[in-house]
Amino acid sequence: MSKLQTRFTEQVGIEVPLICGAMYPCSNPELIAAASEAGGIGIIQPISMMFVHDHKLREGIRYIKTLTDKPIGFNALVEASSEIYMNRMKNWVDIALEEGVRFFISALGAPDWVVEKVHAYGGIVYHDVTERKYAERALEAGVDGLISVNNRAGGHAGKKSPQELYDELGDLGVPLICAGGIGSEDKFIEALDMGFDGVQMGTRFIATTECQAHDDYKQAILEADARDIVLTEKISGVPVAVIKTPYVEKVGTKAGFIAKKLLKHPKGKHLMRTYYSLKSLFQLKNASLQGMNYKDYFQAGRSVAGIDRIEPAGDIIRRFAAAAREEAA
CATH class of the missing domain: 3.20.20.70 (Aldolase class I)
Incomplete structure (x- = not known):
C-alpha cells in the first residue's frame, strides 16, 4: 500500500x-x-x-x-x-x-x-x-x-x-x-x-x-503559534482550546466558584452544562461571523504553528x- x-x-x-x-x-x-x-x-x-x-x-x-x-x-x-x-x-x-x-x-x-x-x-x-x-x-x-x-x-x-x-x-x-x-x-x-x-x-x-469565518479569525490563526493556544473553561465548563486573545486574557480561563460547584452537583451539572451550551452557541457564532469587534473566543489547536x-x-x-x-x- x-x-x-x-x-x-x-x-x-x-x-x-x-x-x-x-x-x-x-x-x-x-x-x-x-x-x-x-x-x-x-x-x-x-x-x-x-x-x-x-x-x-x-x-x-x-x-x-x-x-x-x-x-x-x-x-x-x-x-x-x-x-x-x-x-x-x-x-x-x-x-x-x-x-x-x-x-x-x-x-x-x-x-x-x-x-x-x-x-x-x-x-x-x-x-x-x-x-x-x-x-x-x-x-x-x-x-x-x-x-x-x-x-x-x-x-x-x-x-x-x-x-x-x-x-x-x-x-x-x-x-x-x-x-x-x-x-x-x-x-x-x-x-x-x-x-x-x-x-x-x-x-x-x-x-x-x-x-x-471572519477574516479576524483567520488572521488570528495565521499570527498564532503553539504557545498562544490556551485551555479555557469559560465556554463549556470543561477545558476547550482557544487562541489567547486580549479578551481571553481579560476574563481569564477558569470557571467561576459557583459554576464549579454546580458542575460537581448531580443536578446542578445538567443545569450548568445547558447554560454553557446555549451561551457558547451564540458566543462562538458571533465571534466567528463578527470578528474582533465581538467578545471573541477563537477555537484553534496547536497546529496553528504550521499555518x-x-x-x-x-x-x-x-x-x-x-x-x-x-x-x-
Whole structure:
C-alpha cells in the first residue's frame, strides 16, 4: 500500500486519508464540499449548518451534493443528558442517511444507537476517543474506527500525545485517525508513518478561502503559534482550546466558584452544562461571523504553528497528498 491507501480510505471510498473535521461554527457547506471534492472527506456539523449558516439540514446536504459527488460525512454528538437534543439528533441522523450520507463520526456519549441506524444502511461509524477505556466502550457498541483526539487538538482536546494515543490504541484492530496538531505536510506524513490510517484537521481548514469565518479569525490563526493556544473553561465548563486573545486574557480561563460547584452537583451539572451550551452557541457564532469587534473566543489547536497562509481547501489536500506520494517514492 502507498501512504495514501489505508484501511480508512478503503472503508469510506476516498482517495486521501484526510478528514476536514466538523467544526462549530466554522463548517459551512462550501468548505465541506471543497474538502470532499479534492479527495478527502468533509464532515457536516448539523448545528453549524442550521444555526450559523442558515440551511435546513436536508436542503444543506442537497446543496453540498450540487458542489461535489464525492462522499461526505456527518457529525453525531451524543448528548444523553438532554432528551430534546437526543431526539433532534436522531432525526438529523435519519435525514442524513436518507440523503445518502454513509460516513458518521460520533462523540461524547455511547454511540450504540448511531451504529444501529448507520449499519442498517451499510454505513460506517467512527467515534471520538481520548483514551483506551472510551475506545473499548465504543468498540463494544460496534463502531468501525476511532478518531484519536490528542493534546494538540482544538476544541475539546485530549490529554495524550499522538504517539501515546497510538501506542495505547494500536492493538485494537480498527482504523485509527490522528486528530490534533496537523497543520503541515510533514505532520501529515509523520502521523501516517506513526501508523495512523488518516488524519483529521480542523484549524487548518478555518484558514481557507471557502470557510466563511471572519477574516479576524483567520488572521488570528495565521499570527498564532503553539504557545498562544490556551485551555479555557469559560465556554463549556470543561477545558476547550482557544487562541489567547486580549479578551481571553481579560476574563481569564477558569470557571467561576459557583459554576464549579454546580458542575460537581448531580443536578446542578445538567443545569450548568445547558447554560454553557446555549451561551457558547451564540458566543462562538458571533465571534466567528463578527470578528474582533465581538467578545471573541477563537477555537484553534496547536497546529496553528504550521499555518502561514489562507488558501483553497482543495489546494491543501492536494499538496498534502503530493507530499505523501513524494515521500513514498
